Amino acid sequence: MTAPTDRQAVTPELEAAAERAASRRGVLIALPSWAYLSLFFAIPLVIVLVYSFATRSSTGLTQLRDWNLDSYARLWDPLVGEIALRSLLLAIATTAICLAVSYPFAYYIATRGPTARNILLVLVMIPFWSNFLVRTYAWRVLLGTDGPLSQLTQALGGEPIRLLFTNTAVLIGLVYGYLPFMVLPLYAALERMDWRLVEAARDLYADGWTAFRKVTWPLSRPGVIAGSILVFIPTLGAYVTPAILGGARTTLLGDYIVSQFLAARNQPFGSALSIAVMSVMLAATILYFRSGARNL
Amino acid sequence: MSISTGVRPKSPTERLLAANSWLVYAFFYAPILVLIVFSFNDNNNVGIWTEPSLRWYRAMVENDDVLRAIRTSLIVAAVSTVISTVLGTMAALALERFRFRGQRVYDGLVYLPIIIPDVTMAVMLLLFFAQSFRILDGLIGWSPNFGIGTISLSHIAFNISFVAVVVRARLGQLDPRLEEAAADLYANQWQTFRRVTLPLILPGVLGGALLALTLSLDDVVVTSFVAGPGSTTLPVYVFGLVRRGVTPLINAVSTAMLVASMILVGISLVFQRGTASSPRVAEAHPPE
Amino acid sequence: MTDAVTLQGVTKQFGDVVAVCDLDLAIADGEFFSLLGPSGCGKTTTLRMIAGFEFPTTGSLKIHGQEMGLEPPNKRPVNTVFQSYALFPHMTVEENVGFGLLMKKLGSADIAERVKRALDMVQLTHRAAATPKQLSGGQQQRVALARALVNEPEVLLLDEPLGALDLKLRQAMQLELKDLQERVGITFIYVTHDQDEALTMSDRIGVMNEGELLQVGVPQEIYEHPTSRFVADFIGEINLLPAVVVDHETVRLLGNHPISASTGAASGNEVTVAIRPERFELYDLDEPIPEGMNRIEGTVSRRIYHGDVFYYDVDTPAGVIEAKEENRPGVELYEVGERTIVVWAPAATSVVQE
Numbered sequence: 001m002t003a004p005t006d007r008q009a010v011t012p013e014l015e016a017a018a019e020r021a022a023s024r025r026g027v028l029i030a031l032p033s034w035a036y037l038s039l040f041f042a043i044p045l046v047i048v049l050v051y052s053f054a055t056r057s058s059t060g061l062t063q064l065r066d067w068n069l070d071s072y073a074r075l076w077d078p079l080v081g082e083i084a085l086r087s088l089l090l091a092i093a094t095t096a097i098c099l100a101v102s103y104p105f106a107y108y109i110a111t112r113g114p115t116a117r118n119i120l121l122v123l124v125m126i127p128f129w130s131n132f133l134v135r136t137y138a139w140r141v142l143l144g145t146d147g148p149l150s151q152l153t154q155a156l157g158g159e160p161i162r163l164l165f166t167n168t169a170v171l172i173g174l175v176y177g178y179l180p181f182m183v184l185p186l187y188a189a190l191e192r193m194d195w196r197l198v199e200a201a202r203d204l205y206a207d208g209w210t211a212f213r214k215v216t217w218p219l220s221r222p223g224v225i226a227g228s229i230l231v232f233i234p235t236l237g238a239y240v241t242p243a244i245l246g247g248a249r250t251t252l253l254g255d256y257i258v259s260q261f262l263a264a265r266n267q268p269f270g271s272a273l274s275i276a277v278m279s280v281m282l283a284a285t286i287l288y289f290r291s292g293a294r295n296l
Numbered sequence: 297m298s299i300s301t302g303v304r305p306k307s308p309t310e311r312l313l314a315a316n317s318w319l320v321y322a323f324f325y326a327p328i329l330v331l332i333v334f335s336f337n338d339n340n341n342v343g344i345w346t347e348p349s350l351r352w353y354r355a356m357v358e359n360d361d362v363l364r365a366i367r368t369s370l371i372v373a374a375v376s377t378v379i380s381t382v383l384g385t386m387a388a389l390a391l392e393r394f395r396f397r398g399q400r401v402y403d404g405l406v407y408l409p410i411i412i413p414d415v416t417m418a419v420m421l422l423l424f425f426a427q428s429f430r431i432l433d434g435l436i437g438w439s440p441n442f443g444i445g446t447i448s449l450s451h452i453a454f455n456i457s458f459v460a461v462v463v464r465a466r467l468g469q470l471d472p473r474l475e476e477a478a479a480d481l482y483a484n485q486w487q488t489f490r491r492v493t494l495p496l497i498l499p500g501v502l503g504g505a506l507l508a509l510t511l512s513l514d515d516v517v518v519t520s521f522v523a524g525p526g527s528t529t530l531p532v533y534v535f536g537l538v539r540r541g542v543t544p545l546i547n548a549v550s551t552a553m554l555v556a557s558m559i560l561v562g563i564s565l566v567f568q569r570g571t572a573s574s575p576r577v578a579e580a581h582p583p584e
Numbered sequence: 585m586t587d588a589v590t591l592q593g594v595t596k597q598f599g600d601v602v603a604v605c606d607l608d609l610a611i612a613d614g615e616f617f618s619l620l621g622p623s624g625c626g627k628t629t630t631l632r633m634i635a636g637f638e639f640p641t642t643g644s645l646k647i648h649g650q651e652m653g654l655e656p657p658n659k660r661p662v663n664t665v666f667q668s669y670a671l672f673p674h675m676t677v678e679e680n681v682g683f684g685l686l687m688k689k690l691g692s693a694d695i696a697e698r699v700k701r702a703l704d705m706v707q708l709t710h711r712a713a714a715t716p717k718q719l720s721g722g723q724q725q726r727v728a729l730a731r732a733l734v735n736e737p738e739v740l741l742l743d744e745p746l747g748a749l750d751l752k753l754r755q756a757m758q759l760e761l762k763d764l765q766e767r768v769g770i771t772f773i774y775v776t777h778d779q780d781e782a783l784t785m786s787d788r789i790g791v792m793n794e795g796e797l798l799q800v801g802v803p804q805e806i807y808e809h810p811t812s813r814f815v816a817d818f819i820g821e822i823n824l825l826p827a828v829v830v831d832h833e834t835v836r837l838l839g840n841h842p843i844s845a846s847t848g849a850a851s852g853n854e855v856t857v858a859i860r861p862e863r864f865e866l867y868d869l870d871e872p873i874p875e876g877m878n879r880i881e882g883t884v885s886r887r888i889y890h891g892d893v894f895y896y897d898v899d900t901p902a903g904v905i906e907a908k909e910e911n912r913p914g915v916e917l918y919e920v921g922e923r924t925i926v927v928w929a930p931a932a933t934s935v936v937q938e
Contacts, residue, residue, distance in 0.1 A: 009592070009644030010653035018639050018654045025485070026394025030402055033387035033456055037405050040453040044424035048416070051423055105320045108313040120317075122565065127324045129564075130557040132514050133531045134550040137538055138327035141334060144542060146344065148330055176323070208309070237413030239517050244538055254517075257415045261422065261521070271423070274416040285411045476637050477670040479657040481684035481735065491683075495674045 052271035060265030071272035080256075080273075087253040090167065091236040094174040098182040098231050099224065101175075106186035106223075110193075121187065128180035136244050139173050140164065143245070165247030173241040178234065182227035189223025190216075229288045233281050253277055328554065335547035352548035362549060364526075365533040368444055372519075372529060373512040376451035381505040383452070384459025385497075389489075391460070392467040393475075409457040418521035421450045425522060442524030450522045451512045458511060459504035466500025467493075499567070506564050510557070586649050588613045588739050588771035589634060594643030596629050603629040605795040607643070611739075611773060611788075616765050618774045618782040621792035622818070627775045630792070631741050634773065635664045648738055658687070662739040663732035667747055669724045671716035677703070677727050678712040684735040702734035705764070722753050729764070739771045746781065758784050779819045783807060791815045807860075813936050816858040823861065825902050827935070829853045835935060839901025843878040845933035855935050863932035864907035866896065866918055867925040879927045880905070884918045898926050 008014070055066045074080065109120045127135065142149050143164045150160040163169045193216070201211040239254030246252070251259075257277070260270030306314075338349035356362055387406050391399070409417065425446050433439040440446075474496065478488040494501075513531070520532045528536075530553065537546050589611040596604040604626040611617045619627040632638045633645060636657035645653040652660055663684065671680050681702050685695045703709045706726035716724055725745060732740055746754045746761075762785045765772045776782050782789050783803045790800045791814075799806060799815045810816035817824060827835040829849045835857060836842050849855055867873055869881070882900030889911075896907045896918060905926055909915065918924050 007651035007654075009651060010594075010640045010642055012641055014654060015639050015641050023394060023396040026390050026396040026399075029386050029394065030390035030396070030399075033383040033390075033460070034402055034405065036383055036452065037409070037456060040421070040424070040449055041409055042405060044420035047423045047427055048420045101316070101320060104313050104316045108317045122561075123321060123324070125565075126558060126561055127328070129510055129561045130328070131531065131550075131553045133516055133535060133538075134331070134553050134557075135328065137534070137546065137550055138331040140538065140542055141547065142327045142330050146341070148334075176327070179320075179324070233411065234413065237415050239415050240535070243535075254413070254415045257419065258517075261419060267423065270419060274419045278412055278416045281411055281413060471668065471670065473666050473668060473670040474672060476635075476657065477664070477666060477672070478683070478687075479637075480635060480662075480664045481731070482658045482687035483683070484656075484658055487687060492672060496672075 048271045048274055051267055052275050054268045054271075056266050056268050062267040071268040072276075074269055075272060075276055083251050083253060083256050086167075086250070087236055087238075090171060090174065090252065091232050091238075093171055094178065094235045095182075095228050095232045097171075097175050098179050099228060102179060102182040102186050102227065103220075103224075106183050106190055110187055110190035117191075124180055124183050124187075128184065132177055133240060133244075136173050136177055136241050139169070139176060140244055143169055143172075164245065165250075167246070167250050169245040170238075170242050170250060170252075173245040174235050174238060177241055178231045181230040181234075185226035185230065186220065186223040189220040189226075193219050225288055229285060233284060236281065237277055331547055332551050332554070335544065335551040337544060337547075340544065352544045353552075355545050356548045356552065359545070361533060362530070365528055365530040368447070368527055369513060369529040369531070371444060372447050372451055373509055375448045376455055376512050377505055377509045380452045380455035380459050380508045381501060384456045384504055384508075385463050385501050387456060387460040388463035388467055389493075392464050393472075406457055406460050409454050410461065414515075414517040417450075417454060418518040421446075421453065421518060422521040442522055443527040446522040446524070447519050447527070447529065450518050451508075451515065454515075454518065455508040455511060458507050459501075462504035462507060463497060463500045466497045466503075470496055502567060503564070506560060510560065513553075513556075586613065587611060587646075588615065588648060589773065590644070590646045590649075591630070591634075592644040592646075594630075594633065594640045594645055596626075596633060596638060597641045602795050604633070604640075607797050609790060609797060609800065611771060613648075614769050614771055616762065616772045616774065616785055616787045618776060618786040618789045619792055620776055620779060620782040620789050620819075622777055625792040626795040627777075627792045628743060631664075631743055631773060631775045634739070635662060635741050636660045661737055662741055663735050663737040664741045664743065665725075665728045665732050665745045667743045667745065669716075669728040669745075669748075671724055671727055671731070673716055675715070676712065677708065677714050677716070677719070680716065680727055681731045681734050683731065688735070698734055702730040705733070706730045721749050722757065725749065725757065729761075733764075733768060733770070737770060739773060740765075742772060742774045744776055744778075745774075746776075747778075754781075761785060783819075791818065793818070808932075809934055810858060810936060813856050813858070816856075816934060816936055821861050821906070821908075823857075823859045823905055825857045825859070825905075827855050827857045827902075829855055829935070833930075837880070837902035841880055841900075841902050843880070843933065844876070844930035845878075845935050846930070847935050849935065849937065853937075855937060858934040858936055859905075859928055859932060861895070861906045861908035862893075863928045864905065864909075865927045866898075866907060866909060867927050868916075869923055869925060871925075873925065873927055876930065877927050878930055878933065879925050881923065881925050884920050884922050884924055887918065887920060896924075898924060900926065 050064070051062060052071050053067045053069065055063045055068065055070075057063050109117055109124075112120060141147055143161060144150065145160055145162065145164065147161075154160055163172070197215050197219070198211050201215045202208075206214060237254050237257075238252060239258055242250060242252045242255055246255075253273070257270055257273045260266045260273065264270075334345075335352060336348045336350070337345055338351055339346040390396075391403055391406065412420075425442065429439050470493070474492055475488050478492040479485075483491060513529075515529070516531045516535050519529050520535065523529070523532055530549070534546060534549055534553075537543065587610040589609075591607050591609045594604060594607040595602065607626075607630065619630060621627045629638060633640050633653075634647075636652070636655055636659075640653050643653070644651060647661060672683065675683070678699055682695045682699045685698060690698075699712075700709065703712055706729055708723060708726055708730065711719060711723060711727075716727065719727065725748075728745065742761075746757050749757060758781055761772075765785075774782070774785065783806075786803055788800060788802055789806050791798045791806060793814050799811050801809075806815065807819055810819065810822075813824065816822050825837055827837050827843075829835050829847045829851050830842060831851055832847055833844055834842050835845050835847055835855060837857065843857070845857065847855070867879075873879055880900045880902055882898040882905065884896055885899045885904070886895075886897040888895040892911055894909045894911060894915075894917070896909065898905045898907060907926060
């Protein structure tokens with residue numbers, strides 16, 4: 001049965017060689033996506049960074065020389081501050097409203113029987129997967145001065161609704177657009193919760209509210225944080241919603257950046273703004289992962 | 297405290313929760329329904345209901361710009377979905393099943409596009425294409441145009457990451473022992489992937505593909521930066537129309553887009569039901 | 585005769601952690617060999633190295649004389665029955681069992697024939713078209729067995745395959761597995777933390793702890809003559825009494841109480857005396873005690889009724905001794921507080937070093 005063999009007993013060197021061979025296969029599989037993302041993501045990122053230090057000529061061309069920090073200095077301009085503050089407040093308000101509405105909503109779905117739960121969930125998924133632009137546009141129709149909502153109030157003897165092109169309209173549109181992003185993580189957190197823990201709390205003399213505060217809420221916090229990040233980040237950089245529902249005097253960071261490239265033709269300043277917004281979002285995300293790790 | 301029996305009397309909290317939920321559903325669906333209803337309105341004015349008609353749908357299919365935009369959207373969505381699904385799935389495999397040097401950096405590179413706001417991504421890609429076209433022109437005298445090519449390349453760039461995240465979640469749930477079992481039963485690495493790993497992560501791969509498809513069909517911001525003259529996608533075209541004002545034609549196009557989304561959701565639901573089997577084997581032991 | 589599996593100086597490190605340390609082991613052809621130990625002792629890592637899921641850091645691993653240490657699993661003539669069975673959920677029972685043969689590129693008629701025979705062997709022919717999810721735990725376990733055995737491996741590796749089953753089924757499967765192994769004549773290497781399982785089924789047992797192989801022997805040897813305190817303590821119930829070696833045939837327990845035992849250690853050494861509870865007999869103070877037996881007097885401090893047996897705790901100068909007496913008709917019961925003499929044979933006394 002024994003056949004001569006050229007294979008040797010394992011030594012640390014041979015084992016290391018085998019490990020290297022395995023890791024080479026991993027690198028090979030990673031290679032296409034790595035190359036793609038390096039070319040079409042990492043390099044563009046570097047270009048934006050480089051442009052943010054460049055000079056804008058009087059004709060609006062970007063000159064890749066005379067590197068300076070002017071664009072970053074302009075970030076402290078009161079106009080920019082006003083826009084950033086408006087965007088920030090809007091993002092916070094959107095996140096807060098989404099959370100306040102979604103928590104009881106997700107709680108309700110998560111505490112139904114399995115069949116009802118699935119149906120209710122599908123009814124959330126449909127708007128979630130529907131085209132974002134179309135969903136935002138629907139509010140333009142609904143809120144129009146001669147739109148159905150306005151006609152309804154007038155039929156009831158009231159004033160026509162004049163919400164369109166205001167911050168309120170943008171807020172409504174953002175809440176509408178991002179609500180599913182809050183509902184789904186909250187639902188996921190509440191759905192996998194062990195409800196026996198709540199029963200245990202009740203057994204240990206907690207009333208309903210205390211049990212919620214001391215057990216349900218802390219255990220659902222990862223969902224709260226995930227949902228808040230998923231709503232906060234895109235709303236802070238929102239462009240489509242304010243462009244459709246907002247007015248001329250309600251500029252937000254998203255359209256401000258866009259206008260630097262399409263209208264004002266100030267690429268260095270637009271680049272600096274992009275880098276700044278991105279840094280804030282990265283920081284927020286890192287905070288999220290930190291607090292998430294503490295909670296899990 | 298009441299003892300829970302078959303039918304529990306509804307507590308006030310319960311009633312409030314239910315009321316809140318129905319309001320949320322109303323909020324979700326009222327605008328969509330209004331939009332759909334008004335797309336069948338015969339009147340030129342969006343707000344005034346006259347009588348039901350398919351007039352605006354006829355106008356839609358007779359509008360060359362709309363048709364061209366639909367065609368562009370479909371090509372871009374198909375190309376970017378296929379490529380990003382393949383690359384994203386490979387990225388997920390590399391991250392979840394292998395250890396190699398530089399993996400953390402690679403991990404960051406895969407995740408970053410998700411965190412970056414649309415607008416920044418759009419700016420990055422615009423400057424990148426403009427700059428590299430200038431360089432290409434200088435080097436070989438070839439200056440490509442913005443259009444379907446740049447749109448597709450951009451969509452792939454943001455879709456790879458989303459596919460990778462979805463597939464990776466599924467891979468994370470897959471018991472690695474199943475792959476070991478395949479190897480133990482003489483399957484080489486390719487056969488193991490082909491016959492065990494891939495079929496079991498397929499719901500994740502298809503979920504990722506569906507997400508990529510949706511994101512590609514949804515995107516306005518990035519596309520409007522990297523689109524060229526005469527080659528926009530449907531959302532960008534509609535976005536342009538909307539900025540100029542509300543028309544019944546947009547209602548019809550929007551309704552068509554909604555229906556397309558819902559068909560996609562329907563397909564995904566049917567599919568999920570079909571492959572709902574859990575990748576973990578030993579969990580369920582129904583009686584003999 | 586060639587050994588089925590030989591390990592020489594096998595060490596496995598994960599980073600700084602040594603999972604298996606300098607293991608030497610030879611498993612004979614056709615043997616039912618169990619690796620027994622607590623979780624984290626290195627038994628599963630050893631099995632996974634034989635299967636090829638882990639590569640040793642150093643050492644020689646041979647299967648039927650062929651060096652195999654760095655071969656991938658698909659190139660090894662061994663098959664594994666996994667702890668959680670690892671049945672492919674997207675395939676039917678039949679497809680699961682036929683997977684290995686398909687990978688070996690056998691003809692479909694041949695595969696069908698051999699799958700059928702394998703399913704016959706585990707009495708699951710009627711569930712051939714079912715998916716794993718539709719099977720009970722016991723049935724899944726048998727499919728996993730069939731899926732491995734259908735390939736006629738030179739060695740079958742089993743990683744706690746009965747762990748997920750309930751007690752009754754587990755006991756039935758133990759006998760069935762042993763029976764099956766004798767029928768097919770394949771070498772079985774069986775990893776378990778359950779000493780009953782190991783004792784019931786194995787030809788030989790290797791006891792592992794903290795990455796080291798402490799003792800290898802037939803079940804009786806392991807049970808009756810443990811060579812270390814760990815093996816004595818891990819397998820079955822045992823009394824461990826501190827003692828000092830007097831000479832080759834005598835040790836002294838606490839309370840200066842000499843007893844006879846084969847010591848095998850230098851005099852003056854501190855050792856542990858290990859005696860199984862069922863080896864003790866309780867005598868009245870005035871009863872005649874057979875010649876040559878060890879004895880120690882004490883007071884009954886506790887009696888526990890356990891159905892088939894009674895457990896007694898007896899306070900003696902050497903420490904508390906737990907004795908087990910069969911519940912025979914007419915057995916004489918001792919009450920708590922009663923004086924008694926605990927008696928046992930010198931041969932039932934194991935002397936172990938730390």
